[in-house]
Amino acid sequence: MGLFRKKSQPAPDPVDRGRVMRLIQLGMAETDAGDRDLLDDEPSPEFLRAKAAFDAELRTATLAERQAAIDAIQRHGY
Template sequence: MGLFSRTPQPEPVRRDTVMNLIKLGMAETDAADRDIDSTDFDQAKERFELAMRDATPAETTAAFDALRRHGY
């Protein structure tokens, strides 16, 4: 093959990051189910969004897929 035929490498998916995103996503959903206007929900949402900023797009996709599969 030629000089420009390199295939892009897949993004890294760190299992611990995905598991943390799943845990935080579940906590956010549970807090929303209890009371969406509470500070508990606001804090859970903030923690989840902060963790998503530090994750790769592949990790966030994996976490959202797992959350959807489990009914969250």
């Protein structure tokens, strides 16, 4: 008995839709600020603020939320 029992799968990480939307917005803002800096040698304060905000939000997100946001950002061409 139990030789062919399925192994239990770990419960998936919870996904907060509001956090994913915030990550998407911050990621797009970071990319837009970086695109405006293409001709400058040093990053602008606007880009540094956008990057810091995106990184801070990423640190508080679960793995599933990070993956959902990054997939959406890439799907939108950012």
